[in-house]
Amino acid sequence: xxxxxxxxxxxAVPGRPxxxxxxxxxxxxxxVSIATPVIAALLIAAxxxxxxxxxxSMSPTLHNGATVVFDRWSAPARGDIVLLVDREGWSGTxxxxxxxxxxxxxxxxxxxxxxxxxxxxxxxxPVDEPYAGEVRPGGDIPFRVTVPDGAVWVMGDNRAGSADxxxxxxxxxxxxxxxxxxxxxxxxxxxx
Numbered sequence: 001x002x003x004x005x006x007x008x009x010x011x012a013v014p015g016r017p018x019x020x021x022x023x024x025x026x027x028x029x030x031x032v033s034i035a036t037p038v039i040a041a042l043l044i045a046a047x048x049x050x051x052x053x054x055x056x057s058m059s060p061t062l063h064n065g066a067t068v069v070f071d072r073w074s075a076p077a078r079g080d081i082v083l084l085v086d087r088e089g090w091s092g093t094x095x096x097x098x099x100x101x102x103x104x105x106x107x108x109x110x111x112x113x114x115x116x117x118x119x120x121x122x123x124x125x126p127v128d129e130p131y132a133g134e135v136r137p138g139g140d141i142p143f144r145v146t147v148p149d150g151a152v153w154v155m156g157d158n159r160a161g162s163a164d165x166x167x168x169x170x171x172x173x174x175x176x177x178x179x180x181x182x183x184x185x186x187x188x189x190x191x192x
Contacts, residue, residue: 047073049184051083051097053192057156057163058099061131066192068099070184076102076152078122081186084154084177090163097183100164103127104153109146112166113138131157141166143175151176 053066058081062068068083076082079102086096103120104110111121118136119126129137139159143166147153153176156162165175 047071048187049083051099053099053189057158057161058101059158059161061101061157062099062189063192066189068186068189070186072184074185075179076105076182076185078102078105078108082152082154083183083186085181085183087178087181088168088171088175090167099186100154100156100162101131102152103155103165104145104147106147106149106151108153109144110153111144112142129157132159139166141169143169145169145174145176148173148176150179152179152182153177 049070049072051068051070053062053064053068056064061081068081070083081099081101084098084100086093086098091098104122108122109124113119113136114121114126117126118138120129120138121127132138137159139155145153145165151173153165155164155166165177168175
């Protein structure tokens with residue numbers, strides 16, 4: 001019978017450093033396990049925000065009291081709902097945070113409205129917007145704008161009750177909202 005003796009200590013080999021089990025590993029693992037969820041939470045807080053809608057300019061999609069979750073990093077596309085700083089005074093409150101739908105992005109030509117149907121026309125094509133109602137879904141204010149670079153053109157879904165880009169068509173920016181005034185793209189909502 002052969003027996004093998006185990007050494008309670010690592011064997012020192014001349015010319016090589018002694019290998020010793022680190023007591024720092026459990027502390028490092030504990031620190032990482034605590035820091036990881038904290039860092040993840042900070043990244044989520046930086047990427048997303050939550051806001052409450054305070055009017056019905058986006059009904060029937062969003063109503064007064066609805067809660068929205070928005071992301072701060074993605075560029076909005078045509079049809080997205082966005083949060084923006086009201087630099088034009090549409091709300092009557094300086095720098096209020098508004099929620100509107102993007103109907104035009106940089107380079108788009110937005111026209112109100114198609115004869116007969118009352119739909120918005122974007123780049124020569126009528127747009128179906130079931131959320132905007134069936135009677136004059138493009139609204140009652142005629143306009144033709146080209147959205148400048150670095151901007152979007154916005155309207156509320158409640159076209160008869162929304163203060164939006166249409167109110168500033170005659171201003172120098174023609175109602176466009178600078179990308180710098182966008183605070184996020186709405187990704188989810190509930191309530192209201």
